Amino acid sequence: MASGSNGASTSEEPLPVRSRLILQQCLSAKLMVQPRTDTQEEQFVEIGRGLIIYICFFRGATEDMVEKMVKAALTACLSESETGKLVSVLDLPGDVLIIPQATLGGSLKGKRMQYHRNINKEDGYNLYSKFAKLCDIYVTGAPKCREQQKVVRAGTYGNRQVFSTQTNGPYTHYLEF
Amino acid sequence: MASGSNGASTSEEPLPVRSRLILQQCLSAKLMVQPRTDTQEEQFVEIGRGLIIYICFFRGATEDMVEKMVKAALTACLSESETGKLVSVLDLPGDVLIIPQATLGGSLKGKRMQYHRNINKEDGYNLYSKFAKLCDIYVTGAPKCREQQKVVRAGTYGNRQVFSTQTNGPYTHYLEF
Numbered sequence: 001m002a003s004g005s006n007g008a009s010t011s012e013e014p015l016p017v018r019s020r021l022i023l024q025q026c027l028s029a030k031l032m033v034q035p036r037t038d039t040q041e042e043q044f045v046e047i048g049r050g051l052i053i054y055i056c057f058f059r060g061a062t063e064d065m066v067e068k069m070v071k072a073a074l075t076a077c078l079s080e081s082e083t084g085k086l087v088s089v090l091d092l093p094g095d096v097l098i099i100p101q102a103t104l105g106g107s108l109k110g111k112r113m114q115y116h117r118n119i120n121k122e123d124g125y126n127l128y129s130k131f132a133k134l135c136d137i138y139v140t141g142a143p144k145c146r147e148q149q150k151v152v153r154a155g156t157y158g159n160r161q162v163f164s165t166q167t168n169g170p171y172t173h174y175l176e177f
Numbered sequence: 178m179a180s181g182s183n184g185a186s187t188s189e190e191p192l193p194v195r196s197r198l199i200l201q202q203c204l205s206a207k208l209m210v211q212p213r214t215d216t217q218e219e220q221f222v223e224i225g226r227g228l229i230i231y232i233c234f235f236r237g238a239t240e241d242m243v244e245k246m247v248k249a250a251l252t253a254c255l256s257e258s259e260t261g262k263l264v265s266v267l268d269l270p271g272d273v274l275i276i277p278q279a280t281l282g283g284s285l286k287g288k289r290m291q292y293h294r295n296i297n298k299e300d301g302y303n304l305y306s307k308f309a310k311l312c313d314i315y316v317t318g319a320p321k322c323r324e325q326q327k328v329v330r331a332g333t334y335g336n337r338q339v340f341s342t343q344t345n346g347p348y349t350h351y352l353e354f
Contacts, residue, residue: 022199022349054349077288088288103348111254111265113350164343171280172199172231173290174351 018061019069019177020104022054024170025079029097031155032162042162045153050094051079052165053135056104057119057127066127069177070134078171093144098132098154099161100124125157195238196246196354197281199231201347202256206274208332209339219339222330227271228256229342230312233281234296234304243304246354247311255348270321275309275331276338277301302334 027049034043053073077086079094089096102124106113119127132154139145139152155161204226211220230250254263256271266273279301283290296304309331316322316329332338 020351022351054347072285075288076285076290078290099347101347101349103350106350108249108253108350108352111252113253113255160346162345163347164341166341168339169337170231170276170278170340172278173280173283173285174197174199175285 017176018058018065020056020058021069021073021175021177022101022104023073023076023078023173023175024052024054024165024167026050026052026097026165026167026170029165030163031097031099031153033154033156033159035159035162045097045155047095047097047151047153050092050096050150051089052097052099054099054101054104055128055131056101057124058105058117059119061119061123061127063127063130065177066130067134069175070131070138072175072177074135074138076173078173080169080171090138090142090145093142093148093150095150096135096139096152098128098135098152099163100128100155100157100159101161121158128154128157194353195235195242197233197235198246198250198352198354199278199281200250200253200255200350200352201229201231201342201344203227203229203274203342203344203347206342207340208274208276208330210331210333210336212336212339222274222332224272224274224328224330227269227273227327228266229274229276231276231278231281232305232308233278234301235282235294236296238296238300238304240304240307242354243307244311246352247308247315249352249354251312251315253350255350257346257348267315267319267322270319270325270327272327273312273316273329275305275312275329276340277305277332277334277336278338298335305331305334 030044030046032044036042075088079089079092081087105118136152207223209221213219252265256266256269258264282295313329
């Protein structure tokens with residue numbers, strides 16, 4: 001049974017996974033969205049307490065799965081409230097930082113990572129953009145997030161994701177779709 | 178085909194995965210290994226440029242798989258050298274920070290994470306300790322790491338993993354064993 005076994009797998013069978021998310025809790029995070037150019041300083045986005053989402057799409061990913069992913073990430077009770085209760089980032093309420101991370105699609109062959117299963121850049125960009133837009137709609141639409149002016153920030157697709165974060169416990173979670 | 182499909186899976190079938198690793202590149206990272214007590218300040222470990230390894234064991238994980246995991250993590254060419262070439266952390270050479278992360282074993286059911294598949298604490302501690310010890314042996318034994326006095330630092334099993342990191346690109350990778 002090697003299906004679903006990535007990384008150390010030697011199976012050649014195509015895997016059913018179409019997207020991977022890594023979720024981490026943070027106190028703050030800062031991500032570069034525009035590298036320095038000859039005429040401009042580099043630009044960053046920042047969030048406060050909330051959720052970091054690393055995201056990668058595989059070949060076969062489709063638009064109709066994106067809302068399910070957004071809902072899972074934003075409504076899962078993974079954030080620790082002041083009273084120690086686990087609540088969703090929408091109920092915390094917290095900020096959201098989305099980091100495109102094509103490397104998450106890699107499979108280890110010997111000492112090298114292969115990314116044959118990753119989606120092509122154009123489709124990946126479209127799905128990523130939809131994911132970010134839907135996150136924004138969910139956060140904007142959540143009463144607690146709106147009251148406390150929580151924000152969604154998203155990295156630039158295809159860029160090097162220069163970033164820093166601080167956390168009281170990342171509580172790293174992995175989701176496949 | 179839901180085997181290997183975690184998170185969004187509705188399958189009740191047991192999955193074959195016995196361990197998960199998340200690998201990230203960093204410029205620096207700092208992790209609390211001892212919380213503050215009445216008589217003592219909190220204690221941290223720090224690394225410079227190198228590799229962060231988040232690790233989680235599932236039920237069924239065994240000692241004989243640990244070296245394969247260590248070898249995969251430390252010899253995979255995921256680190257960017259000065260010349261832009263991808264090399265292993267042993268050849269970079271770089272430091273290694275190991276973060277125990279039981280939450281990586283979670284499966285999403287509705288809005289709640291379940292950790293039924295996680296290994297028990299005692300066995301998990303033993304496997305984690307072996308993993309950390311073997312990483313140290315590999316790093317100590319790698320000529321470039323030894324020459325440049327690279328270090329392995331490991332979080333305290335069962336603790337809240339208070340930490341911070343800076344990166345020029347995490348290049349997040351996911352491995353299953």
